[in-house]
Amino acid sequence: MATDHNFFERVYLVVKQVPAGRVTTYGAxxxxxxxxxxxxxxxxxxxxxxRLENVPAQRVVNRMGMLTGKHHFxxxxxxxxxxxxxxxKVKDNLIQDFKKVFWDPNEELENMxx
DNA sequence: GCTCTGACGCCTA
DNA sequence: CTAGGCGCCAGAG
Numbered sequence: 001m002a003t004d005h006n007f008f009e010r011v012y013l014v015v016k017q018v019p020a021g022r023v024t025t026y027g028a029x030x031x032x033x034x035x036x037x038x039x040x041x042x043x044x045x046x047x048x049x050x051r052l053e054n055v056p057a058q059r060v061v062n063r064m065g066m067l068t069g070k071h072h073f074x075x076x077x078x079x080x081x082x083x084x085x086x087x088x089k090v091k092d093n094l095i096q097d098f099k100k101v102f103w104d105p106n107e108e109l110e111n112m113x114x
Numbered sequence: 115g116c117t118c119t120g121a122c123g124c125c126t127a
Numbered sequence: 128c129t130a131g132g133c134g135c136c137a138g139a140g
Binding site for chain 1: 122124
């Protein structure tokens with residue numbers, strides 16, 4: 001394992017590897033990290049990542065593709081706006097064509113050397 | 115050192 | 128089908 005200590009950093013790395021125009025879910029990341037049942041931790045980790053511009057937390061949504069964490073962003077629709085600029089359609093905190101923009105680290109990502 | 119909360123997810127009633 | 132509760136792990140008080 002490359003990363004190591006912090007569950008946080010692992011989440012950051014995965015999120016940072018999410019290509020623009022795509023989104024992933026807390027559960028997907030959690031499962032990729034080996035903590036499928038700890039999706040909450042992923043969201044929590046993002047809490048610390050939100051202050052890092054290297055981590056596009058806006059591309060991380062819940063299982064339904066809903067922008068649950070938008071409230072944590074600077075404004076009220078900052079998250080939604082960012083996603084729309086990437087080409088992702090968002091309607092009332094809900095990502096349109098979520099299935100199409102969904103990026104699963106378990107399938108797209110194979111290893112996390114760094 | 116113990117307790118509660120927290121950007122979720124899945125199971126059971 | 129919908130609604131509610133429990134589980135998980137870790138940080139902060």
